[in-house]
Amino acid sequence: MKKHVTIAMGGPSQEREISLQTGLEILRNLDRERYIPAVVLIDEKRQFYFAETGDAITEEDLHTPKESSRFRGPYSPRGAVSVWNNCDICFNALHGEFGEDGVFQGYLETIGVAYTGSAVSASALGMHKGLAKKIFEASGIPTPPYTLYRNEPEKIPHIAARHGFPCFVKCPQSGSSKLMGIAHTKEELHGLLEEYSQYAPSVLVETYIEGEEFSCPVMETAEGVQALPPVYIKPTEGTYFDYDAKYKGKSEEIVPVPHAPELVELLERTARAVHISLECSVYSRTDMIVHGGTPFVLEVNTLPGFTPASLLPKSYLSQGNSYTQLLTEIIEESFRRNSRR
Known part of the structure; x- marks a missing residue:
């Protein structure tokens, strides 16, 4: 039926x-x-x-x-x-x-x-980048240094001194690189904090880490949490994987990645650890920046996109599977997840 x-x-x-x-x-x-x-x-x-x-x-x-x-x-x-x-x-x-x-x-x-997807608690934690980072730190998962700014302008000089320039400024509960920018000066930092404070009670400031960016999806099966092939993200315009790079063709997303198997294994292991640390369900996607051989986790997506430009489908399709198979796996695993609750 x-x-x-x-x-x-x-x-x-x-x-x-x-x-x-x-x-x-x-x-x-x-x-x-x-x-x-x-x-x-x-x-x-x-x-x-x-x-x-x-x-x-x-x-x-x-x-x-x-x-x-x-x-x-x-x-x-x-x-x-x-x-x-x-x-x-x-x-x-x-x-x-x-x-x-x-x-x-x-x-x-x-x-x-x-x-489909993760339950209430994992969804809430994964969506709030600041709270997710606290879980990553407690789980021993590397993540860039950060500060949560709560509309306290007198603390901006301390934040600037701690993170230096450039630094990332992010609305913690926004995705697809919306409400996210780079501050190169104290004036830009002040402007972004003031702008993003209109949308959330706290704003995330994150140390800029130079390196190569990757994204690694994971999916749950009857055998457990399985990593899909990581995707290497190479912006062709700009300096990071922003909204235009993601959805307007201003980046290359390369899968399989042209990197050593040891790094691929490390990326997959990190993505699995992130999924498990937040108690995500069925599927997720973890974004990382690699510096000095270490993957630093930027964020986890508990409901990654399924557009033609989205990374999880690209990773899944790279194994010779179809988009229809991907949807079927997610639906059937979600049924199994719900039957266990």
């Missing part, structure tokens, strides 16, 4: 467009011999729209759900409980605030709906 899979996409975060791309790509590649797709589209105000079938949905439908004949709604989250009645599992294609930080996971658990 076919299973009903509801794909959740959109959301209120700065990564909304990436989520819509991810959701569409999942719709295009979901195995119709095994699954029947439906869609829950969440708008910027956290209102839900529901399409009973995911077939024939277009980008225009996703951007104008009120005018689309394929969607019903809007519903409030409380009023949307009935749209999940025929759902066997939710494929969570949301990114950022609300979808990746444990909030949506908690909502689904409250109404008794199974879902």
Whole structure:
């Protein structure tokens, strides 16, 4: 019997467009011999729209759900409980605030709906870069030195002295390199801290570590936590893997990596350790910078993207697998995870 899979996409975060791309790509590649797709589209105000079938949905439908004949709604989250009645599992294609930080996971658990990916606590910790770093440090996993700035301008000189220039400034709960910048001077540092403090109660300042950047996905199987081939990230413009490099073709993502097997093994071991330290589930992706032979963990993504430019699918496909196989593995492992809870 076919299973009903509801794909959740959109959301209120700065990564909304990436989520819509991810959701569409999942719709295009979901195995119709095994699954029947439906869609829950969440708008910027956290209102839900529901399409009973995911077939024939277009980008225009996703951007104008009120005018689309394929969607019903809007519903409030409380009023949307009935749209999940025929759902066997939710494929969570949301990114950022609300979808990746444990909030949506908690909502689904409250109404008794199974879902893909990590549970509430791992999602919340993984989404907050500062809290995740505390776990990495406690687990003996190298990560660049950092400071959490909490709107205390008098501490900026101390932060500048500690981290030097250039340094990274990041909104801790943003992904896809949104709300992230490099400060080269104390004035730039002050400006970025002031800007990002509008979006979060704390802002992460991180020491700039020069090196080569890699990303390594992991997936859980019946045999345990397995690393996929690491991806070597080589920006062709700019100095780091920012939003344009990720999604506008301004970088090379090379897999398999042209590096020594010993480094590949170390990257894979580090990605597995990160996944386990936060108690992630089903799949994740860890971003690292290698300096002096040591991988320093930048962050973990508990809901990595599935767009054509996304790194987890590139890594998985490099083994000769298909995108459809990837989705099937994630769904079936998520069913196993939910049955064990």
